[in-house]
Each structure stands twice: as structure tokens, then as C-alpha cells.
Amino acid sequence: MNLLKHTLCKKVWLGGWLLVAVLSGCNSKTETNQTQDEKSAATADPSEKPASQQQKTILFFGNSLTAGYGLDPAEAFPALVGEKAKAAGYEYQVVNAGSSGETTAGGKSRISWVLRKPVDVFVLELGGNDGLRGIPINDSQKNLQAIIDTVRLKSPQAQIVLAGMRIPPNLGQDYSERFYKMYTDLADKNKTALIPFLLENVGGIRKLNQPDGIHPTAEGHKIVADNVWKVLEPVLQKQQL
Structure with a gap:
């Protein structure tokens, strides 16, 4: 959920999935994390197997919480x-998007690219950055719906799991309550x-979060x-x- 000014775009292969990773903040730590992401990404392409043998896929689609900012x-x-x-005992390929x-809005823009291959389970974790920026809730809700x-449309067989989020009442209690209810x-x-x-x-909880107070530690994850x-x-x- 970084709110830094600069943006670095990089293409990453994840288990045969070409994703556009947008990393806010051009510091060495972020670049190191991106390098780790590239090295650890699986390279097997499930489409190479016969349909009957293809492994099912769980796609996690989100922001820095899903990406595991600051961690391996x-x-x-x-x-x-x-x-x-x-x-x-469940055999699923996990794709971290x-x-x-x-x-x-960013998720809405890249979702079609990410879903070039069908998925079986889609976990949607977005909205936290919208809330921190005070983006109108109606806009966020329309984007999530899209x-x-x-x-x-692209994976009609997929089961969707929506991850709810809460935000501090900095922008008013009404906004934070409506934001949570959106999910x-x-x-x-x-x-x-x-x-x-x-x-x-x-x-x-301080001990379960990194110094920024936003991103969980390994124990928090x-x-x-x-x-x-x-x-x-x-x-x-x-x-x-």
C-alpha cells in the first residue's frame, strides 16, 4: 500500500503468467524484493499439459499485502x-499477482492481461490504497465490480473470494464504515x-507489522x-x- 511518488513498471513471469508489477517507490529495498520475486517465480506453464492433467490454479490479485512487501x-x-x-491434499498452482x-483503478486496468489463462479460484484483495487516499467509495466499488x-467473463468456472479491508477513521467515521460495508x-x-x-x-499490532505500521511481518503474514x-x-x- 505504498503512497510514494514514483512508479516503476516491470514485467515478471510467474508460473507462465506474464504480470505487470507496479512498485511504488524506487528505492533499493523495493528493487531487491522485485529481483527476489523474479528469481522465485515458477516457470512451469500449465498449458503445456493435456487439459485432463492440468493443475488447478489459485490466483491472488492484490496490492503490496498480497505481494508480500519487504519479505521473501x-x-x-x-x-x-x-x-x-x-x-x-489440494493440488493447486498458486499465482501471486x-x-x-x-x-x-489499477487493478481494473490490468485484470484482462493477468487473466489471459483461466483460473479456478480468484482471490481479490484490493481497496486499501483507495481508502488511504480518500478515493470516493462509489468509484472503488465500481472498479471492484468491474x-x-x-x-x-474470462474464467466463468472460477470461484471468487473477496478480501475485506478496514481503514483508520482519519477521513471520518462515516467514510471508514461505508468503506468496510462496500465489501x-x-x-x-x-x-x-x-x-x-x-x-x-x-x-x-506493532510487533506484527513492519516499521511503516502498514505491512505485516513474516509472523503477521x-x-x-x-x-x-x-x-x-x-x-x-x-x-x-
């Missing part, structure tokens, strides 16, 4: 959720699974992974039926 990609919650799925600094609509409204309208608050038991898994596991169970 293996410490970010998408990778941890992938480990939980594997341990539970997190992009630091991403807003809902993303959901695109997923339904419930979207989940109800689109009949998607909902993670009520992605950062439950992590947000605002473990708790975030638990929050996601509680909602995601039933979705994976249904796909096995």
Missing part, C-alpha cells in the same frame, strides 16, 4: 496458503465468499494466511465435489 515471496500469505492447501501500490465481472455489499451482490477483514488480529484459509478451504472442498 515465500513468506507472503499467498505462498503460505499454498502450503496449507498442499498439506490438506500482487502489485505494490495498486489501487482498484474486476469481478471480468473474472466471470459486504459486493460479496452479497455477486454471491462470492468473503474474508471479513484480511488483517484480523494483525492490523494495528502467518496470521493473515490463517484468516484466508478459514474462508478458502471450504471453497476448495466444494471444487472437489
Whole structure:
């Protein structure tokens, strides 16, 4: 959720997925994280296998929280959720399409590019940067709806999981309450699974967050992974039926 001025665009291969990663803040730490992302990215292309043998895919689409800002990609919650799925006997390829600094408008712009291959589960984690910038909630909601609509169009078989977010009441209690309710409204309208608050038991707890007070530490990501898994596991169970 970086709110720095500069933007660096770089193409990244993730498990055969060409993603445009937008990293806010051109500092050496961010560039190092990007290099780690590139080195750790899987190179297997599921489309090379016969359709009957293709591994199912979970795509995590979000901002720096999903990207695992400040951490090794293996410490970010998408990778941890992938480990939980594997341990539970679910064979899924996990694709981390997190992009630091991403807003809902940015997500709307890149979603078609990211979904050039079909997915089976789509976890949508966006909106936090909108809230921190005070973007009108109606605009954020329309962008999220457009993303959901695109997923339904390009991967109609995909199960969508929406990650809810809360923001501090800096912009007023009414704004923060409406912002949180936006996720419930979207989940109800689109009949998607909902993670009520992605950062439950992590947000605002100093020892579980990096010095910026926004991005979770490795320990914080473990708790975030638990929050996601509680909602995601039933979705994976249904796909096995």
C-alpha cells in the first residue's frame, strides 16, 4: 500500500503468467524484493499439459499485502496458503499477482492481461490504497465490480473470494464504515465468499507489522494466511465435489 511518488513498471513471469508489477517507490529495498520475486517465480506453464492433467490454479490479485512487501515471496500469505492447501491434499498452482501500490483503478486496468489463462479460484484483495487516499467509495466499488465481472467473463468456472479491508477513521467515521460495508455489499451482490477483514488480529499490532505500521511481518503474514484459509478451504472442498 505504498503512497510514494514514483512508479516503476516491470514485467515478471510467474508460473507462465506474464504480470505487470507496479512498485511504488524506487528505492533499493523495493528493487531487491522485485529481483527476489523474479528469481522465485515458477516457470512451469500449465498449458503445456493435456487439459485432463492440468493443475488447478489459485490466483491472488492484490496490492503490496498480497505481494508480500519487504519479505521473501515465500513468506507472503499467498505462498503460505499454498502450503496449507498442499498439506490438506489440494493440488493447486498458486499465482501471486500482487502489485505494490495498486489501487482498484489499477487493478481494473490490468485484470484482462493477468487473466489471459483461466483460473479456478480468484482471490481479490484490493481497496486499501483507495481508502488511504480518500478515493470516493462509489468509484472503488465500481472498479471492484468491474474486476469481478471480468473474472466471470474470462474464467466463468472460477470461484471468487473477496478480501475485506478496514481503514483508520482519519477521513471520518462515516467514510471508514461505508468503506468496510462496500465489501459486504459486493460479496452479497455477486454471491462470492468473503474474508471479513484480511488483517484480523494483525492490523494495528506493532510487533506484527513492519516499521511503516502498514505491512505485516513474516509472523503477521502467518496470521493473515490463517484468516484466508478459514474462508478458502471450504471453497476448495466444494471444487472437489
